[in-house]
Amino acid sequence: MKRLEDNHNELQRRRxxxxxxxxxxxxxxxxxPWFHPELDADLDRALKRLSIDSGSFLDLGTGPGTxxxxxxxxxxxxxxxxxxxxxxxxxxxLTAEKGLDLVFKADDILKTGLxxxxxxxxxxxxxxxxxxxxxxxxxxxxxxxxxPGGYLFLKTFSVEELMEGGPYRFTAEEIRDIFSxxxxxxxxxxxxxxxxxxxxxxxxxxxxxxx
Ligand SMILES: C[S@@+](CC[C@H](N)C(=O)[O-])C[C@H]1O[C@@H](n2cnc3c(N)ncnc32)[C@H](O)[C@@H]1O
Numbered sequence: 001m002k003r004l005e006d007n008h009n010e011l012q013r014r015r016x017x018x019x020x021x022x023x024x025x026x027x028x029x030x031x032x033p034w035f036h037p038e039l040d041a042d043l044d045r046a047l048k049r050l051s052i053d054s055g056s057f058l059d060l061g062t063g064p065g066t067x068x069x070x071x072x073x074x075x076x077x078x079x080x081x082x083x084x085x086x087x088x089x090x091x092x093x094l095t096a097e098k099g100l101d102l103v104f105k106a107d108d109i110l111k112t113g114l115x116x117x118x119x120x121x122x123x124x125x126x127x128x129x130x131x132x133x134x135x136x137x138x139x140x141x142x143x144x145x146x147x148p149g150g151y152l153f154l155k156t157f158s159v160e161e162l163m164e165g166g167p168y169r170f171t172a173e174e175i176r177d178i179f180s181x182x183x184x185x186x187x188x189x190x191x192x193x194x195x196x197x198x199x200x201x202x203x204x205x206x207x208x209x210x211x
Contacts, residue, residue: 015168017129024086029064034125034195039070042191042205043122043153050151050207055119058145060109061126065091071122072100081107081114110134112141121145121152125193128156128167135178143182143210152183152208158190161202175206183208 029035047053054075059068062080068091072078078101082088085106092104107113109126121142130138142152157169172188179185186207192200 015165017167020082020084021086024063024084024090029087029090031196032064033197033201034193035064035066036194037066037070039074040067040122040124040155041194042155042189043067043124046151046153046205046207052120052151058114058118058121060121060123060142061129062091062104063087063125065094065104067122067124068102068104069095069098069100072098072102075101076120077101078103079114079116079118080104081109081112083108109141110137112145114145116145117147117150118145119147119150121150123152124155125167127154128170132168139179139182146210148210150210151186152179152206152210154206154208155191155193155203156206157193158202158204160190163201166201170204172204172206175204175208179206179208182211184211 056077057071057079059071059078059080062068062082064087065080068078068080080088080091080102081104083106088104088106095102110130127138146152157167159169159171161169175188176185186209188204188206191203191205193203194200
């Protein structure tokens with residue numbers, strides 16, 4: 001319990017993140033901790049539970065593009081965006097000849113140039129690397145990019161993850177505080193981040209519905 005409390009206090013500390021563009025230039029995407037070629041199992045379950053099998057998706061902070069590709073392969077119309085131009089170029093190269101309804105675009109979510117609305121947004125690991133001072137902006141922007149009643153599927157590190165460094169961690173209560181002005185909190189469940197690390201970091205998976 002004490003470790004959890006200490007960790008929670010640690011949350012308030014400013015965290016440092018890589019220069020994303022430099023990272024995507026220098027490192028093969030397959031070696032990145034979050035690289036996961038299949039559709040995230042939590043999102044897969046949520047889509048089944050909510051009977052969502054068509055429509056548009058924004059994969060926000062798409063990185064290697066695996067989630068955008070998996071969604072497009074299921075028939076969704078997908079836009080994948082990332083702050084790193086190189087991530088976007090690499091993701092495009094992976095999909096060049098697949099004939100999917102999928103576009104990738106370099107875009108900083110906090111200064112987004114996107115001018116269309118989506119039925120759904122998937123954020124697997126972007127929100128939890130943003131500056132805490134910008135969380136309110138993120139909520140407003142994400143809500144603005146969704147059609148009325150649209151879903152934001154959000155996956156972040158959980159406060160129960162005790163590894164040194166890395167992304168900000170959240171409790172369910174904090175997610176409620178941050179999002180509930182513009183989103184109905186449908187569910188928040190404990191999960192893990194499947195990727196290339198030997199031990200999968202503890203996560204929470206949140207289903208949020210635009211009010
Ligand atoms: C932990 S990675 C997750 C990548 C991908 N969603 C996945 O699950 O494979 C976080 C991603 O967010 C991107 N990112 C960071 N800040 C961003 C911002 N302000 N706008 C858009 N993308 C951002 C990074 O470049 C990185 O690709």
